[in-house]
Amino acid sequence: MERPAWAPRSIDISVPSVSRIYDFYLGGSHNFEVDREAARRAMEFMPGLPKIMQANRAFMRRAVRFAADEGIDQFLDIGSGIPTFGSVHEVAGRSCPGARVVYVDHDPVAVAHSEAVLAGNDDADVVAGDLLKPREILAAPQVRRLIDLNRPVALLLVAILHFVEDADDPYAAVAELSDALAPGSLLVLTHASYEGIPLPAERAEGAVDVYNNIRNPLIMRSREEIARFFEGYDMVEPGLVPMPRWRPEGPLEDDDPYAYSGFAGVGRTA
Ligand SMILES: C[S@@+](CC[C@H](N)C(=O)[O-])C[C@H]1O[C@@H](n2cnc3c(N)ncnc32)[C@H](O)[C@@H]1O
Numbered sequence: 001m002e003r004p005a006w007a008p009r010s011i012d013i014s015v016p017s018v019s020r021i022y023d024f025y026l027g028g029s030h031n032f033e034v035d036r037e038a039a040r041r042a043m044e045f046m047p048g049l050p051k052i053m054q055a056n057r058a059f060m061r062r063a064v065r066f067a068a069d070e071g072i073d074q075f076l077d078i079g080s081g082i083p084t085f086g087s088v089h090e091v092a093g094r095s096c097p098g099a100r101v102v103y104v105d106h107d108p109v110a111v112a113h114s115e116a117v118l119a120g121n122d123d124a125d126v127v128a129g130d131l132l133k134p135r136e137i138l139a140a141p142q143v144r145r146l147i148d149l150n151r152p153v154a155l156l157l158v159a160i161l162h163f164v165e166d167a168d169d170p171y172a173a174v175a176e177l178s179d180a181l182a183p184g185s186l187l188v189l190t191h192a193s194y195e196g197i198p199l200p201a202e203r204a205e206g207a208v209d210v211y212n213n214i215r216n217p218l219i220m221r222s223r224e225e226i227a228r229f230f231e232g233y234d235m236v237e238p239g240l241v242p243m244p245r246w247r248p249e250g251p252l253e254d255d256d257p258y259a260y261s262g263f264a265g266v267g268r269t270a
Contacts, residue, residue, distance in 0.1 A: 006030060006109070007109060007112075008108045010108055011108050011109060013034070014034060015034065016032075016037070016038040016214045017035060018107070018163060018211070019081045020107075021035045021038055021039045022053060022159070023035075023084060024039045025039060025050040025053040026085075027050075028084045030109060038214055041210045042207040042211070043207075044206070045207040045210075046204055046258070048256060051258040052258050052259065053159075054259070055243040055258075056190050057086060059158075060088070060156070060158045060190070061086050061091045062246065062247055062249060063156075063266055064088055064154070064156075068095035070186070072096075072184075073100065074100045074101075074146070074148065074151065074152075074153045075088050075101045075153070076143065076154070077101065077104065077156040077158070078104040078105075078160060078177075079104070079105060079131060079157060079163075080114065080126070080156075081105060081107075081110050081159075082107075082109060082110045082113050083113055083114050083117045088103070089103075093123070099123065100123050100124065100147060101124040102127060102142050102143050102146050103124070103126040103127070104126070104128075104129040104140075111126055123146070124146070125146060126142070131157070131160060132164065132173050134177045134180075149181070149182060152183070152185045153181055153182065153186075154185070154186045154188055155178070155181060155185065155186065157189045157229075158188060158190050159191075161174070161219075161221075161226075162192040162218055162220065162221065163216060166219070170229075171228060174187075175231070175232075178269065181269050184268065184269065185269045186236070186266055186267065187230060187233055187267045189226075189229055189265055191221055191226045191229075191262055192218060192220055192262045193222060193226065193262045194222075195223055195261075195262075196242050196260045196261045197258075197261040198258060198261070208220060223240060223263055226263050226265075227240050230267040233267025233268060233270075234270060235265060235266070235267050236265075236266040239265060240263050240264070240265035241263065242261070242263065242264070243259060243260070243263070244259050245260075246264045
């Protein structure tokens with residue numbers, strides 16, 4: 001298989017990756033045949049997967065605009081993925097010129113492509129980091145340069161926590177990051193769940209197995225388990241809801257039943 005210029009030498013391009021599968025669902029071009037094959041296999045069980053991803057991105061953009069309207073001008077986006085149309089720095093920069101954004105991902109393609117997109121941008125940067133090592137993220141020079149932890153920050157954990165197994169204690173990682181945030185900060189989160197999926201659970205499980213088989217288990221949590229990530233936060237209205245229902249900016253943007261799979265919410269630190 002030929003290695004395109006944007007693929008770092010360090011990566012094994014014969015193994016599918018979560019960020020490149022996601023890029024494919026969103027219509028991006030930073031994915032390989034192995035990624036597309038895995039994506040298509042999952043879609044045999046859940047044809048509406050791209051709809052879920054689009055609803056996730058649309059929520060993320062509304063939440064970033066909400067944060068900017070609240071006066072937040074710094075964004076820490078962990079599990080940011082491969083940049084694609086409507087990235088956080090674009091959306092935030094439009095609502096709040098000069099907004100600062102740090103992206104964090106552990107996928108080398110996501111990091112390399114973010115570096116390329118952000119070259120020459122003094123207000124945004126990317127860190128190769130792991131959500132499970134919050135101290136390292138907070139100590140990264142890019143974070144220290146762009147984010148002032150004495151002022152409110154929007155912490156984005158969008159479509160990432162369902163890739164962290166309970167054994168790795170995602171709750172502890174979120175709590176450690178949350179402890180570092182100034183009052184008035186926001187936690188912006190989406191998470192996959194069997195709740196709301198317009199299919200019998202056995203079929204949805206087929207799609208989940210595709211991720212398990214590529215050694216990137218997808219952890220479907222209940223609404224109650226997802227709500228626990230917001231411990232210590234006051235929920236912003238309307239609370240933890242299916243993605244299209246979180247502060248739609250017009251008449252409900254999406255009426256595809258798949259878009260109502262999983263949950264989205266924003267919490268504010270007291
Ligand atoms: C489905 S994508 C979501 C991208 C973006 N947040 C969005 O919602 O459009 C999930 C991203 O999380 C990253 N990821 C998964 N586990 C991670 C971890 N422990 N630390 C950092 N990034 C992680 C993956 O590499 C992938 O790019």
